[in-house]
Amino acid sequence: MQRLVIASNNSAKTREIQQVFSEFGVDVLNYRSFIDEQVFPPETTDDQYENALAKACFIQKFLPNEWILADDTGAYFDAFPERFGLTIAREFKRLGLKSIREEDEYLLNLYTPEMARGAYLETLFVLLTPDGRAQKAIGRGGVTLASEERGSFSVGFDTLFEAENGKTFAEMPMNERVNFSHRGRAAKALLRELGGLYDKS
Numbered sequence: 001m002q003r004l005v006i007a008s009n010n011s012a013k014t015r016e017i018q019q020v021f022s023e024f025g026v027d028v029l030n031y032r033s034f035i036d037e038q039v040f041p042p043e044t045t046d047d048q049y050e051n052a053l054a055k056a057c058f059i060q061k062f063l064p065n066e067w068i069l070a071d072d073t074g075a076y077f078d079a080f081p082e083r084f085g086l087t088i089a090r091e092f093k094r095l096g097l098k099s100i101r102e103e104d105e106y107l108l109n110l111y112t113p114e115m116a117r118g119a120y121l122e123t124l125f126v127l128l129t130p131d132g133r134a135q136k137a138i139g140r141g142g143v144t145l146a147s148e149e150r151g152s153f154s155v156g157f158d159t160l161f162e163a164e165n166g167k168t169f170a171e172m173p174m175n176e177r178v179n180f181s182h183r184g185r186a187a188k189a190l191l192r193e194l195g196g197l198y199d200k201s
Helices: 011-022 048-060 088-094 100-109 182-197
Strands: 004-006 028-030 068-077 119-128 134-141
Touching (some): 004 011, 011 068, 011 182, 048 068, 048 119, 134 182
Antiparallel strands (some): 119 134
């Protein structure tokens, strides 16, 4: 394995995953570097592993000799235990929210001062090998939802979720953030599982 290929049409997500894995010396490319953009099948399940696996399998049909990486991420809030989770992006789309700022404002406006602000993000990575084996790893990051956006190193939810060190993800440069963020921790776990399979040559 000399590189990973991301199964996603989300350019912002691609950039973040590239930056995360770059901290560990791993090259990552989007599948669109090899083929035209594809329309992924719609997500029809709330199963995190199945969502990620379906995306990886879809792109592997076009790039059977690559190591295909896909993810599924959920947002979880103590104040809304029966809401959001893996379907948060789908819910925001149904609400007609058209920008990252609108999504952040919508979420912040759901809270009143007395509500619990415990919150975290969870990412599951699935890596599909050319011979069809699937390796998964999970990472969780964040402990509290901030009361306002903070930080300039990143955007979106990174400006709202505070880690154990009291900083939002967006207040940390990537070399610090990988130790606290959901995707950083998931990447570490995945690379530990791969062991000697990764060849930097």
